Amino acid sequence: MSGLLFALALLSTPTDSENFLQMLGQAEAGGRLTALQRLDLQETAVKQPSALPPAWRAALAAHPLRPEASTAILVDTLQERMHLGLRGLYTYPAELPNYLDSETFPIRVYYDDGSVHSLALSVLAAAETSWQVQILDWGWFAPPLDADEGRYRLYVTTSGMGGGGYTAPLGPWPETAWDDCVSYIVIDRSNDEQSVGAVVAHELNHAMQGAMDCMEPSSFWENSASYMMLAVYPGSIWYVRYFLESFQVAPQWSVADGNQNSSYWYGGFIWPYFLVSQYGESWTDAVWLRQVWERSMQSSNFSSNLPHYLTAIDEQLTEAGDGDLVSAFHAFSRARFFLDDRTHETYSVLPHAEQLAPTPTLTGNLFNDTEEQEYLPPKASWPKPYGVNYLILENPADYARNTTLEVVTTDEAPWHFQLITLSGDPEILEWDSTGQRTVFSFDPHPGVNQLLIVEHLAPSSFHPNSIPAQGTEYKLYLRPTIGLPKITSVSPGSVYDGTEVVLNLYGQNFFEGCSVAFFPAQDIEVLEVTGSTEVNLKVKIRIARGALLGEYGVSVSNPDGGSFRYDEAFTVVKNPAGPTSDGCSCSQRPGRPLGLPWLLAPLVFFVFRRRLVP
Numbered sequence: 001m002s003g004l005l006f007a008l009a010l011l012s013t014p015t016d017s018e019n020f021l022q023m024l025g026q027a028e029a030g031g032r033l034t035a036l037q038r039l040d041l042q043e044t045a046v047k048q049p050s051a052l053p054p055a056w057r058a059a060l061a062a063h064p065l066r067p068e069a070s071t072a073i074l075v076d077t078l079q080e081r082m083h084l085g086l087r088g089l090y091t092y093p094a095e096l097p098n099y100l101d102s103e104t105f106p107i108r109v110y111y112d113d114g115s116v117h118s119l120a121l122s123v124l125a126a127a128e129t130s131w132q133v134q135i136l137d138w139g140w141f142a143p144p145l146d147a148d149e150g151r152y153r154l155y156v157t158t159s160g161m162g163g164g165g166y167t168a169p170l171g172p173w174p175e176t177a178w179d180d181c182v183s184y185i186v187i188d189r190s191n192d193e194q195s196v197g198a199v200v201a202h203e204l205n206h207a208m209q210g211a212m213d214c215m216e217p218s219s220f221w222e223n224s225a226s227y228m229m230l231a232v233y234p235g236s237i238w239y240v241r242y243f244l245e246s247f248q249v250a251p252q253w254s255v256a257d258g259n260q261n262s263s264y265w266y267g268g269f270i271w272p273y274f275l276v277s278q279y280g281e282s283w284t285d286a287v288w289l290r291q292v293w294e295r296s297m298q299s300s301n302f303s304s305n306l307p308h309y310l311t312a313i314d315e316q317l318t319e320a321g322d323g324d325l326v327s328a329f330h331a332f333s334r335a336r337f338f339l340d341d342r343t344h345e346t347y348s349v350l351p352h353a354e355q356l357a358p359t360p361t362l363t364g365n366l367f368n369d370t371e372e373q374e375y376l377p378p379k380a381s382w383p384k385p386y387g388v389n390y391l392i393l394e395n396p397a398d399y400a401r402n403t404t405l406e407v408v409t410t411d412e413a414p415w416h417f418q419l420i421t422l423s424g425d426p427e428i429l430e431w432d433s434t435g436q437r438t439v440f441s442f443d444p445h446p447g448v449n450q451l452l453i454v455e456h457l458a459p460s461s462f463h464p465n466s467i468p469a470q471g472t473e474y475k476l477y478l479r480p481t482i483g484l485p486k487i488t489s490v491s492p493g494s495v496y497d498g499t500e501v502v503l504n505l506y507g508q509n510f511f512e513g514c515s516v517a518f519f520p521a522q523d524i525e526v527l528e529v530t531g532s533t534e535v536n537l538k539v540k541i542r543i544a545r546g547a548l549l550g551e552y553g554v555s556v557s558n559p560d561g562g563s564f565r566y567d568e569a570f571t572v573v574k575n576p577a578g579p580t581s582d583g584c585s586c587s588q589r590p591g592r593p594l595g596l597p598w599l600l601a602p603l604v605f606f607v608f609r610r611r612l613v614p
Contacts, residue, residue: 020045020063021073021260035080040089043077046070047090047168049160069260070159070166071206071225072218078169078181079215082302088171092147092184093155100124105131106145111156112189120156122193126200127154133232134201134208138286140293143207144173146182152207154200159188165199167206169214177299181214183207195239201232213297215305217464219258219265224289226269227276231286241356243267248336251360252471254384255329256310256464274332274350275313279322283351292316308464310386326457330416330430333388333453336360346426363389366452368399368444370562372479382471385413385458390451393419393478397447401560404441406477407454409433413472418453421445441481483509485556487566496575498545500527503570505537505556513559523547523572547572 024041027033033041044051045060052060065073078088096110100120107127111120134140143152159165165187173180185203187196205228209221226243229236247267250257258265272289280288295312298304307315314325322328331349338347340357350356363381366373375391383389409415415433419442420426431440444450456472487507495501505516510532516539518524523544531538537556549572557563 020060020065023059023063035084036086039077039081039086042073043089046073046160046166047093066260066263067159067164068263068266070164071168071203072222072258072265073260074166074168075214075218075221078171079302082172082215088169090168091170092153093186096155096157101151102128102131104128106151107131107154108147108149108151109154109156112158116156116189119189119191119193119196122196123154123156123187123200126197127152127204129197130201130204130232134205134228134286138290140205140208140286140290141180141211143204143211144175144180144182146170146173152184154185154187154203156187156189159186163188163190165191165203167203167210169210172214172302173211178297179213179215179300179302181210183210195236198229198233198236198240202226202229209293212293213305215298215300215302216293216296216309217256217305219256219268219464220309222258222265223268223272224293226266227272227289228286230269230273231276231284234284237352237355240269244270244356245358248358248360251336252363252381252383252387252389254464254467255332255386257384257387257467270336270350270356271332274335275328277351278331278335278349279317279320279328288316305463305465310462310464326414326416329386329457330418330455333455334418334420334428337390337451337453344426347420360388360390362392363454364391366391366393366476366478368393368395368401368403368478370401370480370484372477375476375478377474379470379473382473383454383456384468384471385456385462387456387471389454391454391476392422393444393450393452395444395446395448395450399444400446401562402441402443402481404439404477404479404481405452406479407433407438407474408477409436409438409472409474411472412436413459414457415474416455416457418451418455420451420453422449422451424448480560480562482511482558482560482562484562485509485511485514485558485564487554487556487564487569490554490566490569492570494571494573495543496577497523497543497547497549497572498575500540500542502530503539503541503554505539505554505566506535507537507556507564508535509558509562510534510537510556511558515557517555517557519553519555520548524552543572545575549574 024038028035028038041056045065049060081088096112098111100109102124105128109120109124135142145152147153165185167183167185169181169183171182173182185207187199191199202225205225206221209224226240229240243263243266245267246263247270250264253264255271276285276288277283292309292312295315296307296309298306310325317328318324334347335349337359338344339353339359342359343354363377364375366375377389381389407417417431419429424445429442431438485507486509487505489506491504512532516526516529525542526539527542528540551568551571553565553567554569555563555565
């Protein structure tokens with residue numbers, strides 16, 4: 001198996017690597033280690049694990065560090081040392097028996113023995129390519145040359161991490177005023193010659209980052225260097241995209257988030273990839289990203305990280321007339337969703353979107369219905385600053401009612417909401433939060449699902465070096481904008497057949513233009529709906545003579561289609577003023593009673609006939 005593929009295989013196996021670092025932190029908190037001892041053990045675990053004391057060596061064997069976490073651990077360790085006023089534990093590793101010097105650039109590649117000579121040649125060629133492209137063509141700062149021979153050092157040897165490589169920052173470079181640092185690179189000898197170029201591009205970019213601003217959070221170090229693999233070697237997308245899943249499964253995390261226990265910040269290459277492709281000259285325009293790093297530089301004697309890279313992105317976009325950080329984050333939150341099998345002609349703006357997978361994890365589903373729904377996302381999904389939730393809103397084929405969405409948050413930070421139609425004509429609706437309670441309405445498309453993006457933005461005081469461990473709670477309320485009508489009573493409760501009467505319907509949500517129907521319907525005619533208010537509706541009706549007697553129901557339908565049926569609303573009773581029967585059981589048509597003249601007709605005929613007979 002190639003070195004790169006071996007490293008990827010290791011990444012696919014879950015490990016409990018963060019526990020080793022947590023053990024060190026717990027030992028310090030319990031007074032068993034000083035801060036300096038903890039940092040020394042942390043650094044030794046990466047650079048020379050065999051030199052750890054036996055107990056810690058056993059702990060590391062039980063909870064190994066993730067191979068790709070090495071640079072981040074060393075960067076975090078150096079930054080903490082600088083804050084404490086401490087120097088690094090190590091200098092350069094011992095010189096190896098063999099080395100290759102570049103004839104073009106100040107680069108030296110040390111290697112173990114003749115068995116890796118060919119790999120060392122490939123590393124040197126890749127380092128020359130990256131030096132030319134990243135430093136000379138794109139303007140990244142060259143790493144400080146602090147070694148005696150005046151060359152930047154790369155070591156091809158056993159890294160102790162099982163593959164890949166790492167960049168080790170050693171300490172500040174005294175010849176500059178800004179917060180930069182000296183470094184060297186280790187490339188594991190298990191790497192294969194075909195893919196080692198991208199590994200070198202990644203690690204050498206770390207060295208350039210350190211030459212500009214050694215105080216940026218390690219998450220952006222890894223976001224940037226992982227993207228640079230693509231920029232220098234576009235064909236490397238086939239394995240750079242491997243890391244994307246670790247980023248996409250946790251959209252609730254901050255875009256600036258990450259830790260040594262996951263590949264999140266490596267999958268975060270998609271963030272600078274998006275920025276460069278949308279606001280640079282092309283998706284390989286690493287000049288745009290270099291300018292962000294350059295804007296992030298400070299001269300604080302390693303005491304702070306101001307400005308940080310998010311501020312730099314904001315300023316760079318604003319000065320170019322390309323919006324700002326927040327508007328870019330809105331667009332990014334859309335772009336990272338429409339990948340793989342969700343690519344869309346309008347919404348998919350990332351290059352190679354169909355080759356990038358997976359799409360982000362969904363937080364949940366909402367269903368448009370006539371009744372109000374309340375949705376509380378699970379605690380694990382609460383979004384951190386610059387984190388998002390994705391929810392699918394399902395609209396039934398017969399649902400076209402104007403709908404209101406209410407969002408109640410528990411902090412004062414700004415939020416943003418997007419509602420995107422997933423089929424048919426493209427449509428993007430957007431709303432900003434209005435304090436802790438935001439209410440907006442929209443017209444759903446019957447039978448067409450929509451994507452709801454809930455973005456938790458950040459206050460102006462937010463700093464990517466200090467990300468909260470837990471996201472922020474919020475609730476969603478989804479309901480028809482015009483509530484369903486509701487009938488609570490009808491007056492009068494009984495009416496006569498053969499009359500016209502005004503019924504008073506009492507309840508709520510009776511709106512202008514509503515219609516009224518009765519059941520059974522054949523004997524009742526609606527003449528007029530008058531005096532409508534939201535709580536009272538007057539309906540003039542005509543009840544047919546001889547109408548069916550008994551209970552009748554009534555329904556009210558609002559213009560938006562919302563309706564309510566009220567059974568046993570009133571009773572139709574016999575009209576006492578109408579004609580009555582004399583008890584004859586013979587049948588007759590309704591409305592044609594037998595009167596006295598008809599009863600006397602046979603007698604009159606008999607008398608008249610007798611008088612005519614002689």
